[in-house]
Amino acid sequence: MIINQLSVFLENRAGQLSEFVNILAENNIDLQALSISETQDYGLLRIIVDDPKAVEAVAKEKGWLCTVTPVLAVLVPDEPGSLVSILDTLSKSNISIAYSYASLTDREGHACIILRVDDNEVTEKILKDAGIICE
Amino acid sequence: MANYYQKDIETMSRDKLHELQSERLVAQVKRVYESVPYYRDLMDKKGVKPSDIKGIEDLHKLPFLTKSDLRDAYPYGLLAKPLSECVRIQSTSGTTGRRVVAFYTQHDIDLWEDCCARAIVAVGGTNEDVCQVCYGYGLFTGGPGLNGGSHKVGCLTLPMSSGNTDRQLQFMEDLGATIICCTPSYAAYLAESAIEKGIIGNLKLKAGIFGAEAWTEEMRHDIEQKLGLKAYDIYGLTELSGPGVSFECEAQAGMHVCEDHFIAEIIDPVTEEVLPMGSKGELVFTALTKEAFPMIRYRTRDICVLNDEPCECGRTHIRMSKPMGRSDDMLIIRGVNVFPSQIETVLLNCGMPANYQIVLDRVNNTDTFDVEVEMPSELFSDTVAAISKKEKEILDALKSMLGISPKLKLVAPKSIVRSEGKAVRVIDKRKLF
Ligand SMILES: [Zn+2]
Numbered sequence: 399m400i401i402n403q404l405s406v407f408l409e410n411r412a413g414q415l416s417e418f419v420n421i422l423a424e425n426n427i428d429l430q431a432l433s434i435s436e437t438q439d440y441g442l443l444r445i446i447v448d449d450p451k452a453v454e455a456v457a458k459e460k461g462w463l464c465t466v467t468p469v470l471a472v473l474v475p476d477e478p479g480s481l482v483s484i485l486d487t488l489s490k491s492n493i494s495i496a497y498s499y500a501s502l503t504d505r506e507g508h509a510c511i512i513l514r515v516d517d518n519e520v521t522e523k524i525l526k527d528a529g530i531i532c533e
Numbered sequence: 534m535a536n537y538y539q540k541d542i543e544t545m546s547r548d549k550l551h552e553l554q555s556e557r558l559v560a561q562v563k564r565v566y567e568s569v570p571y572y573r574d575l576m577d578k579k580g581v582k583p584s585d586i587k588g589i590e591d592l593h594k595l596p597f598l599t600k601s602d603l604r605d606a607y608p609y610g611l612l613a614k615p616l617s618e619c620v621r622i623q624s625t626s627g628t629t630g631r632r633v634v635a636f637y638t639q640h641d642i643d644l645w646e647d648c649c650a651r652a653i654v655a656v657g658g659t660n661e662d663v664c665q666v667c668y669g670y671g672l673f674t675g676g677p678g679l680n681g682g683s684h685k686v687g688c689l690t691l692p693m694s695s696g697n698t699d700r701q702l703q704f705m706e707d708l709g710a711t712i713i714c715c716t717p718s719y720a721a722y723l724a725e726s727a728i729e730k731g732i733i734g735n736l737k738l739k740a741g742i743f744g745a746e747a748w749t750e751e752m753r754h755d756i757e758q759k760l761g762l763k764a765y766d767i768y769g770l771t772e773l774s775g776p777g778v779s780f781e782c783e784a785q786a787g788m789h790v791c792e793d794h795f796i797a798e799i800i801d802p803v804t805e806e807v808l809p810m811g812s813k814g815e816l817v818f819t820a821l822t823k824e825a826f827p828m829i830r831y832r833t834r835d836i837c838v839l840n841d842e843p844c845e846c847g848r849t850h851i852r853m854s855k856p857m858g859r860s861d862d863m864l865i866i867r868g869v870n871v872f873p874s875q876i877e878t879v880l881l882n883c884g885m886p887a888n889y890q891i892v893l894d895r896v897n898n899t900d901t902f903d904v905e906v907e908m909p910s911e912l913f914s915d916t917v918a919a920i921s922k923k924e925k926e927i928l929d930a931l932k933s934m935l936g937i938s939p940k941l942k943l944v945a946p947k948s949i950v951r952s953e954g955k956a957v958r959v960i961d962k963r964k965l966f
Contacts, residue, residue: 405915407908409945435917439942442917463908463946467915496916514916 399471400518404450407463408434408441418443421460427453431501431512446471446501446512470513470521472531473505480530481511487528493521535783535846538654538686539647542793543848550849554796555588557821562586562595565827568613571606572598572829589796592819593807597830600633603772608634614825624672625771635771636825642681644822648769648777648791649682655782655789655846656740656765658712660687663737665710667719668745669695674775675745679714682777688712695719698726709737717748717756717764721887724759738762744769744776747856747874751881753785766855772828773818779853784845787852794822797853798830799839813838816853864959866893867900869937873958876904876939879930883923885909890949891939895963902939904931907946 408414415434422429422445431446447453450466457464474480488495496514503510515521525531537543545553563583565572575596576582585594603611612619614636621637637645658664664683668675676694683690691704695715701723704710713720720743727733738760744767753764768788769776778795779788790797795818799808802815816835820828835856844852858872865871877887885906892903906927914920924941932938950957 403915405913407913407943407945409948437917437921440920440944442915442920444915461945461947463910463913465910465913465915496918 399473400468400522401446401471402450402466403469403512403514404445404447404453404457405465405467406443406445406457408443410436410439410441414441415443418457418462421457421462422447422453425453425456431499431510433497433499433512435497444497444499444512467514468518470515470518471501472511472513472525473503473508474511474530476507476509480509483528484511484513484525484530487525487530488515488521491524493517493524535848536654536657536659537848538651543651543789543850545793545849547849550792551589553793554821555590557793558589558592558796558819559583559586561821561827562829565613565829569611569827571602571610572827575602592796592798592830595819595830597805597817597832598828599832600834603633607632611826612636613827614638619825622672623674623677623771623775626673633771635774637774638824641774641824641826644794645678645774645777646681646685648774648780648794649678650685651682651791652742652765652767652777652780653679653682653686653688653712655780655848656712656742656763657783658683658686658688658740662686662688662711663691663708664688664712664714665691665693665701665705665708667693667695667701667713667715667723668776674769674771675714675716678769678775678777679742683712683714698723702727702730702732705738706732706735711737711739712742713738713740713760713762714742716746717743717752718746718887720756720760720764721752724756728759733759733761736761740765742767742776742780747858747862747872747877749874749878749881749887751878752887755881755887768853768856770818770833772826772831772833773820774823778818782844782846782848786844787840787854789844789846789848789850789852790839792850795820797839797851799837800832802832802836810839810841813857816856862959864891864893864961866902867937869935871902871935871937875934876931879927879934880906883927883930884912885927888949889958891959893959893961893963900963902937903942904939905942905944905949907949908943910946 427447433444435442454464454466498513501510501512566583579596581594618638619636620639623635625633666679670676739762741762741764756764765781767776767780769778779790781788798817799814808814816833816837818831836858837856838854841851886909888907890905894901928941
């Protein structure tokens with residue numbers, strides 16, 4: 399499933415993350431997933447929420463630098479080896495992953511993995527064809 | 534069709550202009566020698582008498598005057614008129630610890646305002662215009678100079694002074710300002726704010742006169758595009774009167790020096806040798822008509838080039854380039870000379886905003902050199918790889934421009950403090966002595 403992710407630029411100073419998370423709390427926004435990439439001088443916060451465009455608007459209003467990007471959410475059975483088979487399939491098809499992290503899902507017995515690839519449609523089709531994605 | 538404020542003077546033949554300059558120089562040197570002991574000492578030390586100066590061809594015989602002379606003679610040592618004839622002072626901010634206090638007679642103010650009026654007419658100003666002056670008023674020369682020039686042209690003058698951006702924009706919109714005078718960094722800030730407020734389409738600006746700060750061609754294009762006007766440069770120093778010593782015409786190709794009042798020379802800053810037309814070097818000015826605070830062969834510390842080719846606008850006065858650096862602004866980082874304007878050029882070329890700050894420190898006897906740049910939203914990405922690519926592009930360009938590598942730090946938009954007067958571009962925490 400292709401979903402929208404919100405990315406936020408965090409300056410490398412104390413309190414930046416909590417400042418941002420506070421905005422979510424103030425607006426009653428549930429976090430389904432969160433990941434942070436950090437470099438020496440800044441951090442990139444990526445989150446999955448119900449309505450990323452609305453959160454983007456609120457955050458921009460408050461002066462945060464953010465952007466919405468479509469990413470691939472992959473639902474796999476919560477069992478050993480399921481991540482390996484995704485990675486194998488993608489590497490065989492020469493698809494590289496910019497980043498990946500886990501997200502919550504309410505489907506029992508399953509895990510949700512967020513993948514950032516160049517072409518979501520093509521990647522989704524490859525994974526479906528390999529029987530990896532559960533609908 | 535070019536317009537002139539003082540056509541006879543601005544389009545005077547070179548021969549006549551030289552005649553006028555010679556006549557004025559001879560009289561000024563004689564008067565200053567007789568009335569200012571400080572100048573008399575300088576000239577005596579160099580073995581020059583007023584009678585040795587018969588025309589501009591003898592200018593090179595005169596001693597230079599430097600900023601340190603101004604400091605030594607502070608406050609009254611260079612005064613050439615009794616205080617009873619002086620009506621005003623203006624002063625520099627003194628941020629470099631060298632505050633300049635300049636004195637004016639009414640006649641001095643009159644001529645200074647003439648120069649500013651020439652600048653306003655040169656950008657198309659007439660008595661139909663609404664001229665918003667958002668340079669600081671008070672001790673700073675920017676506000677008073679352009680204000681006086683605007684009056685002389687007959688523009689409806691909005692004496693806004695600096696700051697209070699909301700009010701600036703409201704007056705600009707409500708009163709239909711057509712000409713704006715301010716620092717280039719404040720113009721960029723006003724543009725940004727007008728876009729944010731959604732009123733940019735309601736503005737009627739046609740020309741901007743932007744000076745008192747180093748800026749680049751890239752910044753000019755950026756401001757022109759955003760504010761929908763033509764951006765013109767103006768130059769001046771408090772020591773010499775203020776803005777209007779030179780100004781751009783519609784050709785936007787160098788600033789015409791008001792040569793009936795100021796003789797410009799370019800010298801080698803080390804050997805003090807006068808360089809031929811077209812050479813790059815330190816700009817030296819001799820004020821020919823100033824009464825209270827004369828400046829003879831004053832070393833400006835500004836590095837630039839003069840151009841005596843005829844200009845399409847019809848003005849015969851020579852043009853000076855934008856100062857390419859100023860020894861006061863020049864930073865020496867790890868032994869390399871760096872001008873903030875070089876960094877600005879690189880950033881704008883890379884599509885970054887001109888909102889940057891240079892932070893210098895010294896750790897373990899080595900200079901640290903950080904350039905903080907605000908990340909514009911168009912360049913933001915969800916992947917580190919994409920941002921790193923941009924960072925590398927900027928770093929490579931900085932390295933090739935400067936010869937040394939700074940550390941680049943991307944910061945959030947609007948996190949670098951904007952000043953409404955001059956931008957603070959450099960924070961030097963090094964304890965150099
Ligand atoms: Zn011209």
